[in-house]
Amino acid sequence: MHVRVAPSHGRPRLNTPAQRLFPRTGPTLLAAFLLGCGVGGDPPSKPPAVNVEWTLSPTPAAVGPAVLELRVLDSAGRRVNGASLRVEAQMSHPGMAPVIASASESTPGTYRAELQLTMPGDWVFLVTGSLPGGEAVRYQIDLPRVRPH
Numbered sequence: 001m002h003v004r005v006a007p008s009h010g011r012p013r014l015n016t017p018a019q020r021l022f023p024r025t026g027p028t029l030l031a032a033f034l035l036g037c038g039v040g041g042d043p044p045s046k047p048p049a050v051n052v053e054w055t056l057s058p059t060p061a062a063v064g065p066a067v068l069e070l071r072v073l074d075s076a077g078r079r080v081n082g083a084s085l086r087v088e089a090q091m092s093h094p095g096m097a098p099v100i101a102s103a104s105e106s107t108p109g110t111y112r113a114e115l116q117l118t119m120p121g122d123w124v125f126l127v128t129g130s131l132p133g134g135e136a137v138r139y140q141i142d143l144p145r146v147r148p149h
Contacts, residue, residue, distance in 0.1 A: 049131060050080055052139040063117050063149040070103055070111040070127060072137070079109020083137065085129035087113040092122040103127070120148045 053071040068087060072080040085103035090096065099118065103111035117123065125141040 049135045050074055050083075050137060051077075052127065052137075054141055056143070060145075060147060061117065061123075061143055062147045063120055066115045066117050068101075068103070068113045068115060068125065068141075069106075070113070072109055072111065080131060081105065081108045082132040083111065083129055085111050085113075085127055085137065087115065088126045088128070089115050089117070090124050090126070091119060092124055103129075117146055120146050122146070 051073045053073065055069045057067045057069075070085065072083055072085075074080055082105070087101050087103055089099040089101075096119065099115050101113040101115050103113040106112040123143040123146055125143060127137065127139040127141065129137045131137060
């Protein structure tokens with residue numbers, strides 16, 4: 001956005017009662033701009049396209065190979081077939097490379113991803129992908145306290 005201000009020739013730029021009500025400070029102008037653009041409010045809440053239920057083996061989670069099983073259900077509780085899903089597992093602290101795996105459909109509506117958990121600690125799994133109709137899937141699993149092997 002480009003804003004051009006005409007020269008004031010030594011006169012006040014705003015000489016209406018609004019000048020006293022709304023001081024032209026940086027934060028006030030920024031807030032007015034953001035509100036005018038529709039930024040800063042909470043976006044309208046949209047129900048999720050699907051519900052995801054999950055299990056992880058072994059339980060409790062430990063360093064080493066792990067299998068994440070995901071059941072994808074529509075809003076009526078029916079299994080969703082034909083989704084394309086990917087799992088990105090990350091440590092909750094910076095500096096560690098993520099572990100990435102595709103989740104393949106093992107039975108109708110059930111998807112399986114094989115992961116290698118490389119360190120003990122807190123992990124976050126981000127499941128992303130798309131449904132057969134093209135709608136996006138994004139689901140987060142917090143996995144605290146993965147144990148040493």
